Amino acid sequence: MPDEPLIRVENLRVSLADMTQKPLIGRAPRLEILKGLSFDIPRGAVVGIVGGSGSGKSTLGRTLIRLLEPTGGTIRFDGRDITHLDEAALRPMRRRMQMIFQDPMSSLNPRRRVAGIIAGPLRLHGLDRVSARVDEALDHVGLPRAFRNRYPHELSGGQRQRIGIARAIAMAPEFILADEIVSGLDVSSQAQVLNLLERLVKDLGLTLAFISHDLSVIRRLCTRVMVLQQGEIVENAATADVFDHPQAAYTRELLDAIPLPDPDQANWA
Amino acid sequence: MPRSIPGCVMLDGRAAIRRRLGLRLWLSGGWLALVLLAALLAPWISPQDPLAQDLMSGRLPPFWVPQTEPGFWLGTDSLGRDVLSRIIWGARVALIVAFVAGTLTATIGSALGLIAGYFRGWADRLISRLVDIWMAFPPVLFAILLIAVLGPGLMSIIIAIVVIDWTRFARVIRAEAMNQGAMDYVASAQVAGMPRGRIMLAEILPNVLPTIVALLSLEMGISVIVEAILSFVNLSISTDQPTWGGMIAEGRISVHQAWWVLVFPLIALFLTVLSFSQFGEGLKDRFDPVLR
Numbered sequence: 431m432p433d434e435p436l437i438r439v440e441n442l443r444v445s446l447a448d449m450t451q452k453p454l455i456g457r458a459p460r461l462e463i464l465k466g467l468s469f470d471i472p473r474g475a476v477v478g479i480v481g482g483s484g485s486g487k488s489t490l491g492r493t494l495i496r497l498l499e500p501t502g503g504t505i506r507f508d509g510r511d512i513t514h515l516d517e518a519a520l521r522p523m524r525r526r527m528q529m530i531f532q533d534p535m536s537s538l539n540p541r542r543r544v545a546g547i548i549a550g551p552l553r554l555h556g557l558d559r560v561s562a563r564v565d566e567a568l569d570h571v572g573l574p575r576a577f578r579n580r581y582p583h584e585l586s587g588g589q590r591q592r593i594g595i596a597r598a599i600a601m602a603p604e605f606i607l608a609d610e611i612v613s614g615l616d617v618s619s620q621a622q623v624l625n626l627l628e629r630l631v632k633d634l635g636l637t638l639a640f641i642s643h644d645l646s647v648i649r650r651l652c653t654r655v656m657v658l659q660q661g662e663i664v665e666n667a668a669t670a671d672v673f674d675h676p677q678a679a680y681t682r683e684l685l686d687a688i689p690l691p692d693p694d695q696a697n698w699a
Numbered sequence: 700m701p702r703s704i705p706g707c708v709m710l711d712g713r714a715a716i717r718r719r720l721g722l723r724l725w726l727s728g729g730w731l732a733l734v735l736l737a738a739l740l741a742p743w744i745s746p747q748d749p750l751a752q753d754l755m756s757g758r759l760p761p762f763w764v765p766q767t768e769p770g771f772w773l774g775t776d777s778l779g780r781d782v783l784s785r786i787i788w789g790a791r792v793a794l795i796v797a798f799v800a801g802t803l804t805a806t807i808g809s810a811l812g813l814i815a816g817y818f819r820g821w822a823d824r825l826i827s828r829l830v831d832i833w834m835a836f837p838p839v840l841f842a843i844l845l846i847a848v849l850g851p852g853l854m855s856i857i858i859a860i861v862v863i864d865w866t867r868f869a870r871v872i873r874a875e876a877m878n879q880g881a882m883d884y885v886a887s888a889q890v891a892g893m894p895r896g897r898i899m900l901a902e903i904l905p906n907v908l909p910t911i912v913a914l915l916s917l918e919m920g921i922s923v924i925v926e927a928i929l930s931f932v933n934l935s936i937s938t939d940q941p942t943w944g945g946m947i948a949e950g951r952i953s954v955h956q957a958w959w960v961l962v963f964p965l966i967a968l969f970l971t972v973l974s975f976s977q978f979g980e981g982l983k984d985r986f987d988p989v990l991r
Contacts, residue, residue, distance in 0.1 A: 497886055517894065524892030537883035541905040551891035597887070 435470035443502035478652035528598035534590035538582040545578035567600035588619030724981035727974035738790040747781035785941040800860035801919035808868025816876025916979025920972035
């Protein structure tokens with residue numbers, strides 16, 4: 431079915447126990463993080479997920495990739511319901527969805543060399559030509575093959591994030607979740623990583639969900655934008671529409687917060 | 700195997716620090732190697748029979764005192780047994796206890812700590828409560844009680860140390876595993892589809908290993924001390940086997956007439972325990988790639 435979206439989410443709910451409010455005896459009250467989200471991610475789309483801190487965007491990401499268990503609703507990946515699959519049943523699906531993490535230091539095991547970090551998931555899934563695939567992944571992200579033998583602490587922040595990207599694309603996944611992947615980098619590394627991501631999406635035909643609090647980054651990279659506010663979708667449309675005709679008040683607030691490059695434009699007081 | 704990063708000037712400053720750490724490693728490692736050799740070669744290198752009594756040559760002073768007899772380098776005790784030979788033979792018991800009890804304690808305690816810290820949930824609750832209850836017992840009393848039940852002997856000492864000290868590893872490694880478990884590289888292994896048990900062993904364990912090694916060498920030192928304490932209160936091995944603790948207990952009685960009977964085994968004990976803890980710290984600094 432070519433019309434089937436890669437990911438279809440219906441009425442997704444996630445709640446966590448609020449241990450700060452736990453009474454001495456009895457259960458802690460549940461804290462609603464995601465309050466019934468429904469959306470599609472079409473194949474080949476680059477969907478930006480924006481929202482302020484505490485809006486639930488990272489929780490949404492981790493639930494999509496099934497690091498968290500939803501409390502309600504369904505997640506379909508390529509038509510298959512993965513909402514409550516256990517780890518063993520998920521394993522074959524894992525190859526098809528990957529994640530790039532926010533903090534490139536903590537997302538790379540400090541005791542493994544770069545080659546081991548990239549090759550680990552490949553070996554786990556029994557792929558062939560592991561070494562060649564590692565080299566290809568390094569080529570893709572623009573790092574020299576000699577980096578295979580380095581430890582993560584011997585790399586700069588931008589280089590580490592490229593290793594994180596290489597690990598994700600080496601699996602040749604269909605879907606990649608990128609969670610705030612440039613927020614920890616300086617501006618020039620940010621630009622490089624974004625250029626790289628843009629090229630990879632085009633070259634590899636990836637479907638990408640890009641979580642960020644930075645609308646200017648989203649505007650550049652994404653075809654669609656989803657705005658989250660306190661666990662609810664307040665806007666979900668094509669990027670141009672969201673930026674030119676924002677429907678929700680919260681979206682307008684976020685847009686107004688973007689620093690403008692042109693002092694003659696509106697909002698410059 | 701030092702790796703250099705081209706264009707990284709900071710490394711020069713670190714290299715200087717590492718040389719000083721190297722000295723610590725060498726000194727402590729050297730003493731431990733000496734004790735190990737003494738223990739292994741005891742039958743061949745000890746100058747006298749450690750058990751041979753000779754009341755006529757009792758309380759002979761060490762070699763530098765003029766009116767002593769040659770052949771008894773560190774003097775003799777009140778029964779005329781050679782102090783140096785007894786120290787050399789005593790190293791055997793000390794090291795066996797250190798290695799066997801230390802390794803067993805580290806393995807059991809770390810395994811429980813890893814499980815509690817990584818899997819959390821009911822396993823954590825069970826293990827943590829057990830640790831809390833365990834630590835409410837006074838340790839030395841617990842050991843004496845255990846040995847009273849098991850009967851004195853090398854095996855009993857080792858069992859007593861393991862039973863008392865596993866909580867030290869369990870607590871520290873649990874905290875470390877919790878820290879590591881919250882890191883994104885663990886989430887990343889999960890995204891890759893790695894089974895949880897394998898994540899614990901292949902991802903988390905290597906990252907807590909430096910802590911385990913440092914604690915292990917500390918534990919070896921503690922084991923030597925515990926053995927000495929139990930010998931001191933006469934709950935260790937039978938008196939025909941020389942132990943450092945037993946020598947200290949015997950030397951205490953005649954300390955005013957023959958101080959050397961007490962002091963030399965005490966020095967051996969002190970240096971060995973110190974070396975174990977320093978060796979562990981040195982190893983940790985040296986083999987942790989993150990600290991380099």
